[in-house]
Amino acid sequence: MIVDTLSTFPGMYESVMGTSMMRIAQEKGALEFHAHDLRDWTHDRHRTTDDEPYGGGQGLVMKCEPIFEAYDSIASAGPKPYTLFLTPTGEPFNQGLAQELSEKPRLLFICGHYEGIDERAYSLADCCISLGDYVLTSGELASMVVIDAVARLLPGVLGDEGSAVDExxxxxxxxxxxxxxxxxxxxxxxxxxxxxxxxxxxxxxxxxxxxxxxxxxxxxxxxxxxxxxxxxxxxxxxxxx
Structure with missing residues (x-):
């Protein structure tokens, strides 16, 4: 399985993806992981990924232009990804959904930050996921939970193939x-x-x-x-x- 993430803080994945079962999954060739920096698809000297919301209000909203440009670039490199957004309005995440996602050849997580994401970006989504009725600072944290739950279901990742069945x-x-x-x-x-x-x-x-x-x-x-x-x-x- 190929897993891509698109976020403004790709460095957040280094520790989790380089440790324990996530590291083993990659070493065994069951998982190929890429963390992409959304700022690589901006075109101003400040590498801006957010702006003030139309209609006023608190906080900043992530711009849709760099997200669409990044998606086009990432999706064109390899098989078409099954694209996921992490949002409180999404489908509740559970083991059944983790099993479904583990059967996809490629996943792309588009991670929000700040106050939210321009609604037009959600037209890229194949699935929106919520971890629960609470708010996190960033989608990176939520995506790590989903990636861990999915990757451990991939064939050959767990040392004892019966382990996932007993959990x-x-x-x-x-x-x-x-x-x-x-x-x-x-x-x-x-x-x-x-x-x-x-x-x-x-x-x-x-x-x-x-x-x-x-x-x-x-x-x-x-x-x-x-x-x-x-x-x-x-x-x-x-x-x-």
Missing amino acids: SFYDGLLEYPQYTRPSTFRGMEVPPVLLSGNHAAIDRWRREQSIERTARLRPDLIEESNLSQQDRDFLKSLHSR
Whole structure:
């Protein structure tokens, strides 16, 4: 997968994209990353990317001209990118959307800053994404979250190919509790079933823990989750306790 970002602060990506799984993804050839500076497509000596909003108001608005010029240049170099904007008015980001994006050959994130982006630039968007009901200083931060969630789903990125399957939200549920050595610590014991060696019992315990945890902490997820009849019977038993 090719991932391009277009922003006024491309240096913000250096640490995140050069560390941990993002670095490994690039070393393995699963991910090719390019951070583009929007100022490279400006034509004044101040390299201006923003201006005062029409109609007055607070703050500055990102100009559409450099965004369109940059898009034309970036999109012409390689396969047509699937273009994303990060905005509070976008589609809520979740694991399902991360999976969809991981199947695209090329992504281009156009990142806003300041008070917002000239509305005409959104005509370039294939998808607008929101991380939640809050406001960030810049789209760079939000794009890093999306890139991380997507890149770890690419084949070969995770060392254990089953890791992504076991994680929270893969099947609509929160992940089950995890433990490692020692088995006893400050009076807290690891659940005996995990030490039993009975893999069928362990699998069922983990499934039930996921259901119980989701029902308790994120009941809104339960209705959309993938539950078998056995799962639903267990969920019903929780309500009778």
